[in-house]
Amino acid sequence: MTTIDLHGKTGVVFGVANHSSIAWAIAQALHDAGVNLAVVYQSERLKDRVEKLVEGWDNVTLLECDVTDDANIKNVFDEMGKRFGSLSIAIHSVAYAHKEDLDGEFSSTSRKGFQDALDISAYSLLPVARYAAPLMTEGGSILAVTFEASQRVYPGYNVMGTAKAALENEVRQIASDLGQDNIRINAVSAGPLDTLSSRAISHYRDMKRIHRERSPMRRNITAEEVAKTALFLLSDMASGITGEIVHVDTGYNIMGI
Numbered sequence: 001m002t003t004i005d006l007h008g009k010t011g012v013v014f015g016v017a018n019h020s021s022i023a024w025a026i027a028q029a030l031h032d033a034g035v036n037l038a039v040v041y042q043s044e045r046l047k048d049r050v051e052k053l054v055e056g057w058d059n060v061t062l063l064e065c066d067v068t069d070d071a072n073i074k075n076v077f078d079e080m081g082k083r084f085g086s087l088s089i090a091i092h093s094v095a096y097a098h099k100e101d102l103d104g105e106f107s108s109t110s111r112k113g114f115q116d117a118l119d120i121s122a123y124s125l126l127p128v129a130r131y132a133a134p135l136m137t138e139g140g141s142i143l144a145v146t147f148e149a150s151q152r153v154y155p156g157y158n159v160m161g162t163a164k165a166a167l168e169n170e171v172r173q174i175a176s177d178l179g180q181d182n183i184r185i186n187a188v189s190a191g192p193l194d195t196l197s198s199r200a201i202s203h204y205r206d207m208k209r210i211h212r213e214r215s216p217m218r219r220n221i222t223a224e225e226v227a228k229t230a231l232f233l234l235s236d237m238a239s240g241i242t243g244e245i246v247h248v249d250t251g252y253n254i255m256g257i
């Protein structure tokens with residue numbers, strides 16, 4: 001993969017569950033670019049798998065963090081501070097909704113289901129930015145991963161569409177907060193990719209097929225394409241870009257029908 005030189009930078013990636021995670025594609029791109037990385041996984045259950053993924057990497061830190069607890073998130077950044085002193089890059093590639101809230105009528109979403117989806121998939125970006133920013137003493141770049149269901153209705157995506165709308169709004173508000181400290185934040189809006197999370201969405205297969213059939217480029221994207229755009233946004237090549245939602249979707253979002 002063509003790369004950008006990020007040697008000397010430090011970064012943290014939230015959301016690696018397995019080899020198909022978007023976070024893993026981004027982590028690999030950052031590692032290849034020379035970033036000193038911390039890879040964050042949700043729970044003990046994922047530890048072995050994530051350890052296997054990074055086998056052979058000499059400059060990697062593995063940390064566990066459930067983002068429903070602010071203290072856990074703070075702990076990740078405290079560790080980053082202790083190990084590296086400062087931070088240049090933070091990736092938020094985390095989402096969750098209960099399976100029953102990813103099907104049927106949106107108005108049937110339970111209050112608890114709504115709260116959990118918004119808490120994990122949207123709120124969690126706030127503490128990530130809050131605790132990352134003080135470590136970004138020489139400026140920095142934060143990246144979130146979103147989906148076009150923030151803007152348009154994708155039956156089956158349901159409450160996750162609401163979470164993505166919140167997440168994208170947060171990207172703009174955080175960009176406004178942190179811009180004067182030379183800290184940028186953007187989101188990549190990715191087309192459908194086969195991952196653990198997408199498998200939980202009803203109609204995912206149709207969504208993927210329709211993207212392939214109707215997008216200007218008549219194909220689906222790859223995780224590597226998301227990672228390449230992430231690398232660009234996280235690097236100095238994108239030094240004037242903040243608060244943006246960049247589509248990596250072979251152009252699907254521009255189509256009317």
Ligand SMILES: NC(=O)c1ccc[n+]([C@@H]2O[C@H](COP(=O)([O-])OP(=O)(O)OC[C@H]3O[C@@H](n4cnc5c(N)ncnc54)[C@H](O)[C@@H]3O)[C@@H](O)[C@H]2O)c1
Pocket residue numbers: 014015016017018020021022023041042065066067068092093094095096120145146147189190191192193194195196197198
């Ligand atoms: N796969 C797609 O088609 C697609 C498209 C656009 C956007 N996205 C977004 O990409 C991001 C990554 O998803 P993915 O598709 O790579 O799937 P994934 O399942 O590999 O990644 C989701 C991650 O969220 C983590 N997570 C869930 N609850 C958590 C919690 N309480 N604490 C900490 N971590 C938690 C999971 O452990 C997992 O690592 C998500 O924001 C998702 O909405 C995915």
